[in-house]
Amino acid sequence: MSLDSDLAQRSLRAVWHPCTQMARAAQLPPLPIARGEGPWLFDTAGRRYFDANSSWWVNLFGHSDEGLRAAIARQLHTLPHVMLAGCTHEPAVRLAERLAARTGGALGHASFASDGASAVEIALKMSFHYWKNREAGGTGPQRDAFVCLKNSYHGETIGALAVTDVQIFRDAYAPLLTQSHTVASPDARLGNEDAAIDALRDLLERERGRIAAVIVEPLVQGAAGMVMHAPSYLKRLRALATAHGVHLIADEIAVGFGRTGSFYAWEQADAPWPDFLLLSKGITGGTLPLSVVLTTDAVFDAFWSDDVARGFLHSHSYTGNALACAAANAVLDRFDAGQVEANRQQAQFLADAFAPLAAHPRVEHLRQRGMILAFDVRSAGDRFSERFHLAARRHELLIRPIGDTVYLMPPYLIDEAAAVFLAGAVGRTLGEVVDEVIADAA
Numbered sequence: 330m331s332l333d334s335d336l337a338q339r340s341l342r343a344v345w346h347p348c349t350q351m352a353r354a355a356q357l358p359p360l361p362i363a364r365g366e367g368p369w370l371f372d373t374a375g376r377r378y379f380d381a382n383s384s385w386w387v388n389l390f391g392h393s394d395e396g397l398r399a400a401i402a403r404q405l406h407t408l409p410h411v412m413l414a415g416c417t418h419e420p421a422v423r424l425a426e427r428l429a430a431r432t433g434g435a436l437g438h439a440s441f442a443s444d445g446a447s448a449v450e451i452a453l454k455m456s457f458h459y460w461k462n463r464e465a466g467g468t469g470p471q472r473d474a475f476v477c478l479k480n481s482y483h484g485e486t487i488g489a490l491a492v493t494d495v496q497i498f499r500d501a502y503a504p505l506l507t508q509s510h511t512v513a514s515p516d517a518r519l520g521n522e523d524a525a526i527d528a529l530r531d532l533l534e535r536e537r538g539r540i541a542a543v544i545v546e547p548l549v550q551g552a553a554g555m556v557m558h559a560p561s562y563l564k565r566l567r568a569l570a571t572a573h574g575v576h577l578i579a580d581e582i583a584v585g586f587g588r589t590g591s592f593y594a595w596e597q598a599d600a601p602w603p604d605f606l607l608l609s610k611g612i613t614g615g616t617l618p619l620s621v622v623l624t625t626d627a628v629f630d631a632f633w634s635d636d637v638a639r640g641f642l643h644s645h646s647y648t649g650n651a652l653a654c655a656a657a658n659a660v661l662d663r664f665d666a667g668q669v670e671a672n673r674q675q676a677q678f679l680a681d682a683f684a685p686l687a688a689h690p691r692v693e694h695l696r697q698r699g700m701i702l703a704f705d706v707r708s709a710g711d712r713f714s715e716r717f718h719l720a721a722r723r724h725e726l727l728i729r730p731i732g733d734t735v736y737l738m739p740p741y742l743i744d745e746a747a748a749v750f751l752a753g754a755v756g757r758t759l760g761e762v763v764d765e766v767i768a769d770a771a
């Protein structure tokens with residue numbers, strides 16, 4: 330047995346892979362990856378693949394980036410971790426200050442966790458508890474429901490799953506999930522922004538006093554298949570939430586850190602800040618797990634009390650891990666040095682290289698928001714995503730379409746040559762998969 334298939338087989342026996350039906354993985358074993366360098370991943374047989382999805386959207390500057398490596402190593406030699414209850418440390422404080430400064434101080438209080446779903450849990454709990462603290466002794470109904478958008482994705486722990494509108498992830502656990510309402514999502518392909526706003530307004534009026542918060546993925550609903558909306562929707566959403574006195578949670582776990590053309594996607598909304606803003610994924614450039622919930626003075630003050638139980642007692646063992654915070658500060662250094670401006674040029678390279686693909690007879694709705702580019706494939710055929718993924722590997726491309734939507738969310742390392750390579754590899758892969766579909770139909 331060759332070395333790589335041996336590692337894959339050991340993995341199938343010992344490792345329960347995420348987002349994977351293991352019986353299917355037995356027929357389609359995982360790629361054994363040995364190392365990464367820049368945008369490239371190398372398997373144990375020495376073949377290379379361009380990481381076009383940034384390893385599930387986390388990798389910003391390539392694999393094994395020297396600056397991040399050095400920042401983590403320095404921290405490793407000083408203080409890898411200390412509990413954040415009763416102690417504090419420079420990397421966490423500095424990170425909280427810098428993220429707050431990028432909101433002009435509007436979101437000046439940071440809670441840390443280790444992954445996106447846990448950040449969502451924190452925001453939901455904080456919002457619920459805020460209303461409870463505020464309305465203690467009140468006679469109104471409890472605000473125990475949340476609103477999310479159609480096809481939203483906010484993670485897969487029990488709380489986060491309650492605001493995740495993806496049937497395949499939800500259905501098995503439906504009896505365990507808390508109350509939530511799903512409203513129409515704005516989708517630029519459908520031009521339905523007015524209808525989406527009307528649906529939300531109707532719901533907020535109907536459920537007056539029962540809703541704690543609305544949660545949204547600003548500008549791009551990633552897991553829905555890179556569904557994009559105009560910034561004007563966010564502005565209207567902010568106004569609606571304020572008018573109805575409910576919290577607004579901006580889940581920027583996928584779209585923060587320069588992904589959509591600004592540091593925070595929300596900057597493009599031209600509206601007051603949300604009540605909560607969540608970050609993870611790109612925060613450490615794909616090196617260490619970390620997430621942050623940023624919130625306002627108003628929320629923070631509602632927990633300030635002599636009564637311990639009115640406090641926000643949520644904790645994780647690795648809250649504010651110093652290694653992860655040091656990595657995040659190194660990531661912020663890049664943004665201080667002009668990463669958003671650099672991304673504008675990189676996004677243009679992608680736009681130029683992929684433009685000819687719009688004329689392909691199977692390509693629909695070629696769309697882009699900053700460093701996210703996507704298109705839908707018409708009559709894609711059965712198991713398109715898997716077939717495209719496998720075919721792409723033969724073209725040195727690691728890419729996982731969502732349903733019939735092919736997307737790129739590459740590391741911020743795109744020069745003209747890289748953009749041309751990606752467009753070429755995607756075009757050749759599409760050609761092969763389309764030929765397969767035609768052959769199947771014959």
Ligand SMILES: *Cc1c(COP(=O)(O)O)cnc(C)c1O
Nearest residue numbers: 444445446482483484580582583
């Ligand atoms: C990935 C993601 C999450 C969940 O983050 P995990 O770290 O995978 O738990 C939540 N919200 C959005 C928008 C995401 O893309």
